[in-house]
Amino acid sequence: MSTLDDLVARARSLVPDHGRAVLGIAGAPGAGKSTLTLALLDALGDKAAHLPMDGFHLADAQLDRLGLRGRKGAPETFDVAGYVAALARLHAEPASMLYAPGFERDLEQPIAAALAVPPSARLVVTEGNYLLLTSGGWERVRPHLAEVWFVDGDDGLRRTRLVARHEQFGKSPAAAREWVERSDEANARLVTATREAADLVVDLGPDPGVGPG
Template sequence: GAPGAGKSTLAGDLAARLGALAVVMPMDGYHLDNAVLEARGLRARKGAPETFDVAGMVRDLERLRADEPEVLVPVFDRGLDLSRAAARVIGPQARIVLVEGNYLLLDRAPWEGLASFWDLTVMVSTPEPVLRARLVQRWLVQDHDLGAAEARAEGNDLRNARIVAAESRTADVAMSGL
């Protein structure tokens, strides 16, 4: 689903209900570092499909599929605006890995290569006015003033939401209204 749709909340709640059997693997951990984004002229588009290390995510998914006893995955720290390497341990007790993120169903290179990893897919859909309000609030919490928060939401996040809506494969399960 789109940024602000409720994916992280849903995945976290589901993992909590499933207990030690489940762990969340967030796509956001694979954000490129801000210095790399700056060098590539992509800093203003952070969060767009081209601003992630998809190959790194594929390597970690392959390791999980190979049943390695422990796979360390990165986690995005929104407060610091950066990914923390090896911040989450996925150990042998985790039989269910809930991978969540915007572009997991995106039907374009290199994202389409992820499809073979999914046993079940869920698309979380939220109306754009609700997304806009959530995204503006997300930026306000990060100490942006209202004008800057609205500009970030409209200029980047909602652009990314429209990419998700237009270019994602059909999910096994569609959810709305989160």
């Protein structure tokens, strides 16, 4: 199992002599993608920045218009074209500040220009479920990423984390369990099928050592 120091060293090695690199962190919902990403960013310091896929969620108003509110979090409920455009700009305009949407979990809504990637960021870490999908527009993501790491682990613990997360942000215990089994697990099966396409599989284990989540 790779240590955090090993992973930080590998991330640093991706940065080219000129321009910048983008590292993708993929994995099923609740696998620990954000935990790993935040640990990497903390270790890498101000030469690294964060561009999460979650900011490109479609707002509830658009999901209602499209009849997709009950599928929120599925691949078709994201602005994949906007995400790809942001990734392309990271490479095409390295001397410019990139403002990107963030995702406010208390509201469960994207927030425009909540995040900024400065020109000083030579490595950008982007994390999300669908970085390795090969259809629906998601196939345009991979060419912008130097590597994609897949976060793996115990499925039972992953589901427990998901239920707790949904409860934390307002769902009743029963509603949280129903959402996990109906929606999150359908997405997890789709994501797990892309595992073999990753450059590295990171198993955080039952105790990730870099914090819960």
